[in-house]
Amino acid sequence: MSSSLIDRARSVMPGGVNSPVRSYRAVGGEPVFIKRANGSKIYDVEDREYIDYVCSWGPMILGHNNKKIAESVKKAVDYGLSFGAPTEKEVIMAELITSMVPGIDMIRMVNSGTEAVMSALRLARAFTEKSKIIKFDGCYHGHCDSMLVKAGSGALTLSHPDSLGVTGEFARNTLIADYNDIESVRRLFAENKGEIAAVILEPVAANMGVVPPRDNFLAGLRALCDENGALLIFDEVITGFRLCPGGAQEYFDVRADIVTFGKIIGGGMPVGAYGGRKEIMELVSPLGGVYQAGTLSGNPIAMAAGIAQLTELKENKDIYLRIDRMAESLEKGFKRMAKELELTLTVNRVGSLLCVFFTKEAVTDFKTAKSSNTKLYAKFFKHMLDNGIHMAPAQFEAMFVSDAHTEEDIEKTLEKAEKSLREMK
Ligand code: PLP
Incomplete structure (x- = not known):
């Protein structure tokens, strides 16, 4: 069949x-x-x-x-599938995430990991008023145009689009470094002084197989970002709530400025989120000028599944x-x-x-x-x-x-x- x-x-x-x-x-x-x-x-x-x-x-x-998730979803379905207006479930979800993950004062729910990353990058650019992003060859961050880029054979600074339809304009502001090679990042900062808005990575690279960060690699990135006024974005779409309740920040004891989530926080429903310190998140619309919205964001059925899953992880x-x-x-x-x-x-x-x-x-x-x-x-x-x-x-x-x-x-x-x-x- x-x-x-x-x-x-x-x-x-x-x-x-x-x-x-x-x-x-x-x-x-x-x-x-x-x-x-x-x-x-x-x-x-x-x-x-x-x-x-x-x-x-x-x-x-x-x-x-999982019985608890399934029951929670069934109950939510009886109340209606989507309202396009605030719900208590969104508040509970935000309270759960901010209470479990270090350094996150505020969170915004979206519908996928791709959306979370796309929005986090926009926010980092707005906060720093800089335009370039460093990503790592072999790290996957979803299918938004600027992230479908990696280095051509060893060339660190010449970015090539990785997908047909991604134009050079999108690729130009994405610089590629080598995962676990702090010197490749240091070089990019030196060559692009004052232009780097953020470094984004999977704290454990899980889209090239599974590759753990070397000792001090994450701390080294934190230090380079601080020295250069750039934000550190942990893409925790895979590692979030997977390594431990606080994700890679807790597991490796390194703090990021913005964290993106997906997968586990939706309990099997289409969900993503990005969050960070209040001063950064307050730039997001309607408080600030970074526009980001979603017809189904914070959907009550998706929140019901995610809340049930995160509650289990928090309590057990x-x-x-x-x-x-x-x-x-x-x-x-x-x-x-x-x-x-x-x-x-x-x-x-x-x-x-x-x-x-x-x-x-x-x-x-x-x-x-x-x-x-x-x-x-x-x-x-x-x-x-x-x-x-x-x-x-x-x-x-x-x-x-x-x-x-x-x-x-x-x-x-x-x-x-x-x-x-x-x-x-
Ligand atoms: N970031 C990471 C680390 C991922 O592994 C993925 C998807 O596998 C994404 C982002 C994109 O998430 P989504 O497929 O929900 O758009």
Whole structure:
């Protein structure tokens, strides 16, 4: 049935999907169409069961179809789907986020991570009255024009658009540095004195696989921003509420000026947010001159899902111990297998984010991440899928562990991984 759906889908949607990675272009083969999900499992249209490590690309930290979230959403639906007027739920959501994340006095809800980043950049430019933004090669910040830019092979200052349709004008103000290379950032500040509005990054790079920040990298960025009157933007669309309740700021003890969120704060609904200190956020309309609005922003159904999820995370901090422990078991299992089967595997993990690279190099930056043999990853992915394990259909993504994953799931995953890797040899 998946195959008849993909034919229909391809005739009415580009590539048959609403987001490119779902098409399996990176790994080959036909995408599986999903009908339902529960706990740690997803089920395709033929009712085949998979242990799921995509978790909707991050939001489902409590697992699929969490009872408290589902009940909260059902209750909200009875009250009406959207009002376009202030609601108590938006206040509760803002109070939750500002109480859990350090350094955020005010927050503005939007509808996606892309929107959050786009708005945060506009705000940083307005606050600093500067125009250039430093981003890192291999960090993904959504699909707004100015962020679809990265360096052409090693050229740090000559920015090239990364997507057709992004013009040079959009690319010009986006400067590209190398993740985990503080000198590349220092150079850009020196070459663009007084022009840098902000440095934006994923504090843990989770869109090049999973690459943790080197010791002092984040603190180094903080210092460079302070020295140069630029803002530090942590894009926590993935890491927010994933590493710990306070996100990367708390986890690494480094403060950002603006933080963007998405994924987890929506509990599975389309939500994003950006927040920061009062003096910065007061520039946002209607208080200040930075215009940003949204017909469905703060939507009551989305808020109901997000509030239920964040409340669980706030009240049950042991969730983080559990998901980190499960991810650690996976990490250890993969590493043991690599040794026993004499495979060139590298496993990176930060908390419950995990990635298996097919390289013998330690993956510490984008260059070493790219040394992974993506053909082998594609093969691994297919074997795992055939064995009932759903991993990201692309190498440069994270595996997400949720609180619904059990020790039994982890054991089964490792058993299937070993079988897959043996068959691949
Ligand atoms: N920022 C990061 C770090 C992301 O991983 C993503 C999406 O994966 C985005 C921004 C964009 O979020 P969205 O897909 O909700 O627009």
